[in-house]
Amino acid sequence: MIVAVTGVVLIAFVVGHLLGNLQIFLGPDWVNSYAEHLRALGPLLWAIRAFLLVSVLLHIFYTISLAIENRRARPVQYERKDNVKATFASRYMAMSGLIVLAFILYHLAHFTVRVTDPRFLLLKADPLNRYDVYSMMVYGFQNIFVSAFYIIGMFLLALHLSHGTSSFFQSLGLNDKKLTPRLALAGRIFAWLIFVGYTSIPIAVLFHLVKPAQEL
C-alpha cells in the first residue's frame, strides 16, 4: 500500500515534470519563466523536493524488502517456468526501477546540480536576466550520449509505469472484474504517452528542430 501511494506521488511528479519540460516547444521565454517561478517558490520548492525524496526512498525501501521476501518464498527454483499471462514489465519491475533510479541520479547531476557538463558554466543569463534553462536543455541534449541515455531511461520508466499505474488500483482494492483489463490498457497507454512526451524533447534537439537561444 505504501508502495502504491508513493508510486502515485511519483507518477504525479512525472506528469508535472513532463508538462513543465514540454514548454521547450513554446520557446525560451516560457521555459525560463517557468524555471524562475519554480525557484521563486523558495522554501516551498525544498518542501516539495523533500516530499519527493521521502516518497522515492519509501518506494524503494518497501519494494526491495518485499522483493527479498518474494525471493525467499521460493528457495528451490523451477527448472522450467513458463509465463502464461505475466507481462515482461510486471516481472522486471525491480530491474526497470533500479535503472530508472540510476538515470534520475545522473539526470539530477546533469541538469539540477549541473556538475557533468562544463559548458553550462558558460551560459549567460537570458535577456530578462533569468537563468537560460532553455539553452541549457538544448546544449545538454545535443550530446548524442546524453540523449541516448535519456531515451533509454524513459523507455524503462515507461515499462515500469505500464505495470505500475494500473497496479496501484489493484493494490488499493479500487478494481473489479470489468475495470481490471480497462485499467491495464489505460495504464499502458498512459505510460507510453509519457515516453513519447519525454523523448520528443531530445529527438527535437538532435534533429535541430529546437535550437539554443544563445551561442556559447
Place this chain on the structure above:
Amino acid sequence: MKFKLKVWRQKTATAPGKLVEYQAKDVSPNTSFLEMLDVVNEGLVAQGKEPIAFDSDCREGICGTCSLTINGEAHGPDHPGAACEVYMRRFKDGETIVVEPFRAKPFPLIKDLVVDRSALDRIVQAGGFIAARAGSAPEANSILVPKHEADRSMEAAACIGCGACAAACPNASAMLFTAAKVSHLAFLPQGQPERTTRVLKMVTAMDAEGFGNCTNTYECEAVCPASISASLIAKLNREYAIASLKRRAGE
C-alpha cells in the same frame, strides 16, 4: 504417441533432487496425463524400480489434489483445468515434457512430485469459517441472499484449494487462494459476524506461512483451474484496508 519425460525425482524432503529422463511409449492420445504417469510407473515397478510419487484423487478436476507443474505451467497447458484434466493429445508426438512439483517455501516437498499443502489449510483454519448454531438446519428462506451476491460468492467458492496460484506466482504468493476464501464468506449474510476479524487473521496466517507478496502479474488467475478472478485480490485488499481501519477505531 511417444514422449520423453523429464521428471523431478527426490527421495525425501531433505535429499537432493534432480530431473530424471523416462520414455513413455505407445501412449494413446486420449490417455490423461496422470494415466500416462500410471503406465510409466507400471513399467518402473516391472523393472523393480521405485515408481514416481505424485498426488491425485478424483481425477476429474474437482478435488484439487493433483499438483503438477507441466512444462513450466502449474496444471499444464490446458487452462482452466487441473493437471488430471490434461490429455496427451494436447502434446506433440515425441515432445519432451518437464514435470515438476508445485514449488513454494510453504509447500515443503515430501517425495518426488508430492508436496505438503497444509499451509493452505492453516490459512482457512485462521478464519475461513462462520459461527453457526448447531442443531437442525434452519428454514431455507429465513436468511435472504440476493441472487447477484449468491453468484459472486459461488464464483469465489469455486476455489478447490489446489495451490496452483502460489505455484505459478513469480513470488510464490497465495493471495488468490486467500482472496477466494475471504471473499466467498464476505459476500454472504452468514459471513458478516466475523467479516472484520476473518480477513485480518487469514492474511496474518498467510504471511506467517512464508508466502510471497502480490505484485499483480495475474499469473495466478491464468492457471487457476476454477477460473478465480484476480479481481478478488482487489477485493481482499479492500476488505483488509477496511478491516484494518475498523480495528484501529476499535469497532
